[in-house]
Amino acid sequence: MNTNGHPPGKILIHAAQIQHRVDAMGWDITHDFLGQELVVLCVLKGALFMTTDLLRHIHMDVKLDFIRASSYGDGQESSGEVKILIEPETDLRGKAVLAVEDIIDTGLSINAVVAYIQARGAASVKVAALLDKPARRKFPFHADYLGFPIEPKFVVGYGLDDADRWRNLPDVWALD
Numbered sequence: 001m002n003t004n005g006h007p008p009g010k011i012l013i014h015a016a017q018i019q020h021r022v023d024a025m026g027w028d029i030t031h032d033f034l035g036q037e038l039v040v041l042c043v044l045k046g047a048l049f050m051t052t053d054l055l056r057h058i059h060m061d062v063k064l065d066f067i068r069a070s071s072y073g074d075g076q077e078s079s080g081e082v083k084i085l086i087e088p089e090t091d092l093r094g095k096a097v098l099a100v101e102d103i104i105d106t107g108l109s110i111n112a113v114v115a116y117i118q119a120r121g122a123a124s125v126k127v128a129a130l131l132d133k134p135a136r137r138k139f140p141f142h143a144d145y146l147g148f149p150i151e152p153k154f155v156v157g158y159g160l161d162d163a164d165r166w167r168n169l170p171d172v173w174a175l176d
C-alpha cells in the first residue's frame, strides 16, 4: 500500500513498458560497446533507477560512476546555468563513456555534462536518455540511445522528481 497517494496527473508510461524498453536499450549498448572499456556515468539523481535497470541488461563488464549537475532547484524551469556538483572519481582519459540521463528537455544540462566528460579526456561520449522532450529544445542535442520521446509535459516517477518528490514511483506520471 502506498500511503503517500499519487501525484496530480496520469500514468504516462507504465513500469512494464519501461522495463521492456530499457532491456532493449541494454542489448543495443552491449552490441555497440562489446570489447571496449566502458564507463557508465549515472547523472544523479534522476537517472538512478534507469542506470541500475540498464546495467542489468548490459552484458559485459563496465565501470560505474556518478556525476551530478545542478538541477532546477525547486522550479520546473531551468535557471540557464549548469554547475557540476559531483565529479566522477574514475579517470576518464581514453575511455568510452556512456552518460545515462533521465530526461532531455532544453538540452542545457546534457550539453554541459558532455562538455565536462570531453574536457576530462574521454575517447568517446555517448548518451542514453530515458525520456526526451524534443519540442522544448533550446540547445541542439540528440541522444544516442533513447527510451521514449514524450510531449512537453512535466513528468515524475522512476527517478524523476518535482522539487525532490515522487522519485520512487515505479511508473512515469505526467502532472496536470
Ligand code: IMP
Binding pocket: 046, 071, 072, 078, 101, 102, 103, 104, 105, 106, 107, 108, 109, 110, 153, 154, 155, 156, 160, 161, 162
Ligand atoms: P534541460 O537542461 O532543460 O535539458 O533539463 C534537463 C534536466 O531537467 C533533467 O536532467 C531533469 O533533471 C530536469 N527535468 C526536465 N524536464 C523534467 C520533467 O519533466 N520532470 C522532471 N525533471 C525534469
Ligand code: MG
Binding pocket: 043, 044, 045, 046, 047, 071, 102, 103
Ligand atoms: Mg536530471
